[in-house]
Amino acid sequence: MDRLLHVLSLCAVCCTLMLAASCKSASRAVVSPAAAAPSEVPLTPDQERKFEYFLIEASRLKLAGDYAAALEMYEHCLSIDPTSATVLYEMASFYTVMGLQQKAGACFERAVELNPDNFWYKQTLAAFYQQSGQTDKAIAVYEAMAAQFPKRSEPLMTLVSLYGQKEDYPNVVHALDRLEVKEGKSEQFSMQKFRIYLQMDSTARAFREIESLVKEYPNDTRYKLILGGVYLDNDRMDDAFRTFRKVLDEEPDNPQAQLAVASYYQRKGQDSLYNVCLDKALLNEKLDTPTRLDIMRQLIIDAEQTGDTLRVMDMFRKVIPLEHETADLSMLCAQYMITKKMPEKRIREVLDHILRIEPDNTAARLQLLSYAVKENDYEDAIAICRPALEYNPEVIEFYYYLGISYYQVDLNDEALATFQKGVKQATEKSDKNLISDFYQMIGDIHHMNNDNALAYAAYDSSLVYNPDNIATLNNYAYFLSLERKDLDRAEEMSYKTVKAEPQNSTYLDTYAWILFEKGRYTEAKLYIDDAIKNEETPSAAVTEHCGDIYYMTGDVAKALEYWQKAIKMDDNESKTLERKIKLKKYIAE
Structure with a gap:
């Protein structure tokens, strides 16, 4: 029951404005939690029945959105049983929304005092302390929770954050150590401790932390590369190179290790070796596509400084054959070629390649279509648009340009049918001006067919979308x-x-x-x-x-x-x- 009411209380907190307005409008005094002193006398059976009835009614009113009446009902419950942690917890949530922070805090504290084994009550009290700027009190509650609920990681995770805010670095490390005992050594915890040790000027301990991660997982080369990267970032160049080379000795075709060595040569200013290693990594079939894309984007940025467009295009020529499932590299290449105003014929070749891999690639198809329309090549436009109705039926632009192309080559029946299909695909999000153009063309074709009534109806529809x-x-x-x-x-x-x-x-x-x-x-x-x-x-x-x-x-x-x-x-x-x-x-x- 307590857990259910906790969830219900969160719903009430989410309805802040509604609750605040309704509570402020209620003309009655707010019950003080001081009235919640424990009763020495147990409830009579009649009092228990009344309490249960009013508690259920309070929950019903809250779910119905009648927050003022719900709060009044909870207060009545408290008058029957001042020792109900459930009621105090619910009232605290209401007081929080009303801005009565002191009363809310007192109710949360009393609820925890009455039900000290309830994890959710304590977590809510600690969060209340956090939000109200009482960081030390929040830390005390979370520390108690960490001891009381040893299987739960949430208190320790929050303690890491709170101690970090206070720049209490030894306690940050202590909390992370306890998390490691609970969950095992991990990259996340070790990297956090590494950064904390650096802030504490404990460089030796910082490196030992990452080295211990490698020892914990000796067969995971990723951690060795992390260690090498840490060495590199802190100018321990020889240690970095030695670590990277060790990984490459174990796994000669490891693309991340190849990239790491490339980074080493870049930091050393050895550009030729950097380019050799970078190219080797880029052409490694084991390199994942997102990383390959990131590298190509960086090459493009670098080329803007050096003007070496040929190197960029040469690398695109080499890496595009490596993509099999997506056309992301080809899209990046096409975008680069368009930006550089390269010959349309060469761009079209890349776009055609994209559509072979991803026939539903709207951007590539629209770009190809733009070339056909610009050249008034309506046969080509038809060939481009027709498959799009199968792969991209929701893109109404393809219907429009297919209809226009049919119209231009005197296939008016096909044009009319295409325009009519297109308007059926339109949604509220569709471009109103484009829908208007659809109906304009429908009207023109109907007029050519001497169906003036249908033509005028279409024109009227056109003007509805765009007067x-x-x-x-x-x-x-x-x-x-x-x-x-x-x-x-x-x-x-x-x-x-x-x-x-x-x-x-x-x-x-x-x-x-x-x-x-x-x-x-x-x-x-x-x-x-x-x-x-x-x-x-x-x-x-x-x-x-x-x-x-x-x-x-x-x-x-x-x-x-x-x-x-x-x-x-x-x-x-x-x-x-x-x-x-x-x-x-x-x-x-």
């Missing part, structure tokens, strides 16, 4: 104008595009045409003139629109001039242009 999607606004507005419907909304949408990109000839043409359809010919002429002026490559549609608008403003000669230009253009698809020229008048389609 400022310029492409959607323009296409939606233009297609509405072609149907001569909802022209006010079309004008509003088109005007947004012109404001956003005032020199975009396509958007200017759309806005001019909407004004034309609304009979505002003079305004339309201003915008169509800007559209013509800003066209990089003249188009038949814009040129014909210009002629139509000029005609309606009364300038028939200029209208004919533009119509005649339009009919000669390769992209002319007008069904009425010849008749306009022949009849010298505007004919609506």
